[in-house]
Amino acid sequence: MKILLDENFPLQLYRRLRLSGYDVEHIIILGQRGIPDSAIRERILKEDMVFLTQDSEFDKMPGAYKGFILISRVKQSLPIQKRTEIWFTAVEKFMTERPSGKLFELLESGEVVAWEIHEIG
Numbered sequence: 001m002k003i004l005l006d007e008n009f010p011l012q013l014y015r016r017l018r019l020s021g022y023d024v025e026h027i028i029i030l031g032q033r034g035i036p037d038s039a040i041r042e043r044i045l046k047e048d049m050v051f052l053t054q055d056s057e058f059d060k061m062p063g064a065y066k067g068f069i070l071i072s073r074v075k076q077s078l079p080i081q082k083r084t085e086i087w088f089t090a091v092e093k094f095m096t097e098r099p100s101g102k103l104f105e106l107l108e109s110g111e112v113v114a115w116e117i118h119e120i121g
Contacts, residue, residue, distance in 0.1 A: 001048055001049060002025065002047065002049040002050070003017060003050045003095075004025050004040075004049055004051045004052070006040075006054065009052060010083070010084060011026065013087050017088065022091075037055065037058070041058075043067065044066070044067035044069065045061075045064075046066060047067055049066075050068045050091070050094065051068070053069065053070070056071055058071060061102075068094075070094065071104070073108055074086050089110050099114065
């Protein structure tokens with residue numbers, strides 16, 4: 001399953017995931033910096049993928065979408081190495097365990113927990 005990293009994640013995480021054998025894309029590497037959220041939402045609706053973001057607005061997706069959304073709560077004030085380690089470990093665990101649900105919160109502890117989906121009207 002493909003992993004898509006939002007543009008506010010370090011390329012260091014992208015490289016580490018690729019080196020570990022994951023099928024990963026990064027908004028910046030795709031040349032899509034500044035892409036509207038609506039375009040990313042379209043991908044999540046149609047593709048079997050994991051989208052890692054820090055944007056809470058992605059909690060408002062329609063109920064029937066193919067992708068998975070992990071919204072990171074890891075503080076940007078943490079050193080980049082620490083954040084990368086938290087994210088990498090959490091994504092690796094998520095990809096292995098494949099918890100039920102579509103929307104998750106990635107806590108600063110590295111734990112990934114299901115989040116209640118808020119459907120847009």
